[in-house]
Each structure stands twice: as C-alpha cells, then as structure tokens.
Amino acid sequence: MSGAHFAFTDRWGGVSAAPYEELNLGGAVGDDPDAVRTNRELAAKSLGVDPARVVWMNQVHGAGVTVVDEPWGERPVPEVDAIVTARRGLTLAVLTADCVPVLLADPVAGVAAAAHAGRPGLVAGVVPAAVRAMTELGADPARIVARTGPAVCGRCYEVPEAMRAEVAAAEPAAHAETSWGTPAVDVSAGVHAQLERLGVRDREQTPVCTLESDDHFSYRRDRTTGRLAGYVWLD
Ligand SMILES: [Zn+2]
Numbered sequence: 001m002s003g004a005h006f007a008f009t010d011r012w013g014g015v016s017a018a019p020y021e022e023l024n025l026g027g028a029v030g031d032d033p034d035a036v037r038t039n040r041e042l043a044a045k046s047l048g049v050d051p052a053r054v055v056w057m058n059q060v061h062g063a064g065v066t067v068v069d070e071p072w073g074e075r076p077v078p079e080v081d082a083i084v085t086a087r088r089g090l091t092l093a094v095l096t097a098d099c100v101p102v103l104l105a106d107p108v109a110g111v112a113a114a115a116h117a118g119r120p121g122l123v124a125g126v127v128p129a130a131v132r133a134m135t136e137l138g139a140d141p142a143r144i145v146a147r148t149g150p151a152v153c154g155r156c157y158e159v160p161e162a163m164r165a166e167v168a169a170a171e172p173a174a175h176a177e178t179s180w181g182t183p184a185v186d187v188s189a190g191v192h193a194q195l196e197r198l199g200v201r202d203r204e205q206t207p208v209c210t211l212e213s214d215d216h217f218s219y220r221r222d223r224t225t226g227r228l229a230g231y232v233w234l235d
Pocket residue numbers: 152153154155156157209210211212
C-alpha cells in the first residue's frame with residue numbers, strides 16, 4: 001500500500017473556542033473564520049502536508065462527484081460530496097460530524113477520492129459514484145484501499161421506522177436497531193457493503209462512535225458544534 005496516506009482528526013489540538021473547541025475544521029458552522037484557518041494550517045502541518053494543497057468541498061448530502069487536479073484557488077468551491085484526483089501530492093479533505101468520512105486510494109494508479117456519506121448520501125450512492133469516477137481515471141477496485149472514519153454508530157443513530165425502511169430498501173446492510181431497541185440506521189455498515197459489492201476488499205472502519213465519544217464532534221449530540229476532517233493523499 002505504498003504511497004497512500006489516510007488521516008482522521010479528533011476535536012483536540014486547535015484554537016477554536018466553545019462550542020467549537022478545539023480543532024474545528026468546518027468553515028460553515030458559525031465559528032470564527034480566523035480560527036478555522038489556523039486550525040486547517042495546524043492540522044495540515046501535523047500531517048506533513050501543505051495546507052495550500054488541501055482541497056475541500058461544499059458538501060450538500062448528494063451524490064455529486066467532481067475530479068480535481070489543483071486547489072480551487074479563486075474558483076468557487078463546488079457543491080459535491082465526493083472529490084477525486086489523479087494528482088499525487090494533492091490532499092483531498094472531507095468534513096463530518098456524525099456522517100461517514102470515506103477515503104479511497106489506488107496507490108498503483110495514483111488515484112484518490114474523499115467522500116461524505118451521511119444517510120442521504122448512502123441512499124443516493126455517493127460512494128459507488130466516487131469509485132466509478134476513480135475507475136474512469138484508471139483505478140482498479142481490487143487495488144483500492146478504503147478507510148472510513150469516526151461516525152455515529154448503528155446503536156445510536158435512531159430514525160423513524162419509515163426512514164429505516166427507506167434506507168434498508170436501498171442498502172439492507174444499513175438496517176439497525178438502537179441499544180434501546182428502536183429503529184436505527186448504520187451508515188458505516190451500508191458504505192462497507194456498497195464497497196464490498198464493488199470489489200473493494202481492503203477496507204477498515206475506525207471503531208469510534210462520534211455521538212459516544214467526548215473526543216469527537218457530534219451534530220446529533222450537540223447541534224452547534226465543529227467538524228472533523230478526513231484527509232487522503234498519495235506520494
Ligand atoms: Zn454509538
């Protein structure tokens with residue numbers, strides 16, 4: 001797996017004040033923009049990547065994918081939930097606070113992707129769309145390494161019965177029950193099932209539930225809160 005790098009942040013080590021303390025990386029959650037800029041620089045430096053070469057998205061809970069080969073610069077940041085690159089040295093980033101951050105890389109082809117998969121993105125198929133875009137750039141699902149990060153777990157993500165049925169109709173593996181016995185959705189399990197069907201076998205899931213962890217931001221727990229980030233890049 002030489003040359004592929006994956007990283008997920010927790011909430012510590014930044015400069016944001018409550019309720020965004022400390023390492024909020026989201027620019028659209030009400031935090032001080034200067035603090036977010038500083039946090040993004042701190043996070044990049046701790047990973048050894050150039051903060052100016054990190055590419056972010058305007059995430060909208062859809063299945064849109066765009067290919068990128070340079071930072072956006074002065075261009076508007078597109079409203080998509082997955083970005084794909086064939087450019088080594090460019091770092092792709094995804095923001096979450098309960099949704100599943102999905103990082104993908106084929107180190108042989110030199111193709112990477114970052115995707116944001118919440119419940120709507122799971123149903124809409126954002127992760128399969130990202131894998132398709134990667135294969136169009138020369139990636140092979142059998143070589144793709146997939147890492148999913150901290151997200152709300154299936155024992156905590158309570159939804160109405162009808163919503164669980166709707167999600168399970170699209171992805172049966174996401175059918176779940178809360179620890180207190182009510183309908184729930186397991187988005188991470190659904191994402192991994194989608195990847196399995198696409199032939200992506202090298203997969204790991206970070207065993208952290210954001211809602212249960214005091215070290216992570218959780219939208220469902222706190223509503224006004226920061227955003228974690230997942231980063232993927234190829235040497
Ligand atoms: Zn949980």
